[in-house]
Amino acid sequence: MEDQQEGTPEPQTGGTKVDSTAPTKKLANRWRRAAIAAIVGSGLIATIWAGGDDSDHQYANMAMFVVGAIALIYVALQIHLIALRRGFRYLVPAMVGVVIGGAMSLFRFDGFSGEMMPQFASRFQQPLELATVGPVTEDSAEISAGDSPMVPSPESISEADVSGFLGNQRDAVIDQRLFSVPDSASDITTLWNQGIGQGWSSFAVEDGRAVTLEQRQDQECLTCYQLLDGELLWIQEHEGRHENALGGIGPRSTPTIDDGRVYAQTGTGWVWCTDLESGKVIWTVDLLEIAGWDQLQSEALITWGRAGSPLIVDGMCVLPLGGPAVDSAPAAGSEPSVSAKRSLIALDAETGDIIWRAGDGQISYASPTLMTLAGQRQIVSVNEATVTGHAIDDGRVLWDFVWPGQSNGGANCASAIPAGPDRFVIGKGYGGGSALVSVEADGDAFKATPVWESSSVLKTKFTHACIAGDVAYAISNGSLEAVDVATGESLWRQPRSERLGQGQLMLVGDVLVAQAETGQVVFLDAIADHYQPLLTLPAMDSKTWNIPTVAGRHLLVRNDRQVICFLMPAK
Template sequence: MKKLGRLVFLLFKYALLLVCLAIAPLLIYQQFATEFWFRYWMLIMAPMIAILLLIIWYLVFGNAKVGTRFKRMGFLLLGIVVASFVFRFLFVYDGSTSGGSMPKYKFRFSSTETDEASEVAVVEPETARTDVPVPEGVIDSPRFLGPKGDGVWPDPIASFDFSQNPPEELWRQPIGEGWSSYAVVGGRAITQEQRGDDELVTCYELVSGELLWAHTDPDSRFTKSAEMSVEAVMGGEGPRSTPTVHGQRVFSLGSTGILNCLDLQTGENIWTQNVIADFGAGLPKWGKSAGPLVIEEHNLVVVTGPESSPAPKGKPDTYRGPTLIAFALDSGEPVWEYEGTGASYSSPRLIDLAGETQLVSVNGRNVTGHDPATGDEKWRFDWPGPFPKVGQPIEAGDDRVLVSASYSVGSYLLQIREDEGSWTVEPVWKSTRLKTKFSSAIIHEGIAYALNEGRLTCVNMETGKAIWRAPSGKYGFGQNLLVGDQLLIQAEEGDVAIVETNPEEFVETATVDALSAMTWNTPTLAGRYLLVRNGEEAVCYKLAAKK
């Protein structure tokens, strides 16, 4: 019996050891198999958990004397503490390695590299070149995500058969930090970027990359303006929003809330508002990112306000600042405000619902529909949760809207109905197979295509169920557009890919080695011109004409 008891003890002891060793790979497998948003962090956390369990196992079952075991573990823990202090002394946190939020560090005492983009001379309005020809093959793309703000170019004039007609690179050059994209009108391409402590709105000649003008908002570096939290640094430096061009005016929203109206020809400032400071609210922890929405019919430009952060000093505890703010196009005077419950990082859009044009906004804790002229709320769908919502609301028929978010929040297909002036909203389905982080879903012929937690996924719009998924991690937390009946995907690592809108299987038809650093910026297609950029460099391609 004594030997049997000894055998049982040994089996139990080493079974626990096997469990300790298996914990890390099992946790990592489970997180990646379910595409959980925390999976990249689990690559760090799971080994740490396993090491802790192994230490406990050794303290309980180790062969050495109890005092020796604890002494050894004491030295081990002391070594870990010392190593941690040395690491913290030598290295500083420098944001994320990817949209998976894995940390990046840099040597604390490394020499500061000169930002090539910051050395470019700023062109003042009075010296701006105005004789900019409109190149052959250009079609205006005056706002974020194209003509309608949904990432769809229904009838492109360019060929995306890159194997037969590779893109012609017109120019490649350094650019300031930021996650802004381009707005293109005529021969001009306008974007936003960081140079030193200043945020800039910059206008380049489309075909040459020559800087035509630059408007500077001095001392507006986001991480200096924001509370220096991990989240602030994780999101990186620079503007997040993309300018909107309307007529001869450029509207831009900086990461610290500065809303500018500029002259398209020269960059001269016409008016400025600050949607954070001027309205007595706190800066969102990830910075302002929504693109300005111009409503020509009502002579308005609409932007989002602060997120649902604590009320600023001097305001009641219930105050959160306006969720949406409308300004007069000509003067910049406030026209209406919608208080709501706090903004998100998505951009408001005009969407036709049940025969009526509405302003639809994905907010911090809900989705709302509004009268564009007054901001009056028509309907609200509660969508609570502390995580940021970035994706655009996408129309999915005459009375349906698709909304999606990351961090396992998932997506909803919403049904909006009107009955004798009363509006209702109900979810048709909820799915965790469509979770977009920095991008938005694309709908084509009843099928949704989206970068679901960094993995391209095809989803049936009737059921919300996944049809197929591309190889894991192929495009990361990049961006996607619909060009005709093909997907144009900007991979997070910098490549540009063309993928069939094929509901049966994943088919990639071409790739272009466009950029070489982390890219969260959305590509801009302007007729036969394709502009891509990140926080380091920008490239302009001219595409072959579609036959």
């Protein structure tokens, strides 16, 4: 009532003297309240921001947004009441409308960063043109390898084979570095730079062909580009679309090349096997149909789309399967029913026929990995809330390790990475941490136990650790970090002013190739005792969650709208 009657003079009664300074005091009080709210809000935001490195930047950003919004609304309300007192009833609403309207006319919402910061893009920015399959022209036929310094030699192309996700061994490590890191980015050649469909897939490369997955309108596409010049050689399409406000649009796994064939899974569970040279389809499988649910049901539990990259082992194509929740547990001593086995599925690599299904844990966003643990070759699967080891011949579970997560919440995204004999490292974002796990024979069975667990190091959200000797490197909570594998002790961490955000990392020989979330590529010395950046290469200018592909001297980087192929100087 006080606020509604500020403009009404108080009546004089019984000779009582009216305080003529009361309205002025009320205005001063409102200014004081607005100032206090702004100061307190700013202080809380600064405190939360300062603690982001030690907690989780996503949760810190969300807390800062809530605090900032409350403080801003309160300050705006106080200013509005002051304006009402002065007779400017519509001043604050008009100012808010002009600011919001102006921003909306200039910018469009472009999703969220990996740390829950809203992203915006200019409404006037034109997208790059997508490549289409077309006939070979006389001009393109005249270009051959070695004709100019801008074109790679046949030798560099033959050295550029990368079978798929995280390199040939699925450990984010390429042993031999064939390129040098120059002093200036101008010494790196851009072979081609063009548009690409949406998605967070990376490339597999063989015989001068680079294959990836992308979304074009309502079609999930498996595409093959010529490494030499970016020409689209062939495309396979499947009607389907994964879309999520937080995770974006399109496929998120990486194809695998094996024995002249390409194996790929889309964001909706469609699996292709095609011929690498021609793109001809050999077989297809719908994992949702096999699992017995539809896309809506699947994405209620696996919210950000299927991200598992095919693992080819012993003539099988192994993938995370997923499936509806099991209503009841199997009786003691009995095996789960076939329909309850949903952690992994093995398909015949030649025909696509089902060989086995195994594991009752819901799937995560990680990809299966081949390891030798306790003397046995096995498939290691990071599931929604566990890590499991599986026999290759029939998929039976050899051991399990509890690794909490929720595939429609604080999800597990990082695959297990080998870390020496009988050990692997696993990491997690969303306020999680990491563990070094040892697998040992226990009679006729196996047992997985933690060597160490930590909530402060190797907090890999979308990315993975890469290990060189006794040191693990990773983008942890958005900052590059080196950790002693044996003890879990942090050796160094990237300065906060140079954070990479939720980007990606590969280790190539003695050089770390880091893809920053904001688009640039950073080359760093892989040394244990201190942080040593070598070069920053400008690349994309928008959110990039895709793993960089290092294929010989070629560096392929892409995001959900642009792809660039760089040729690095020879070593």
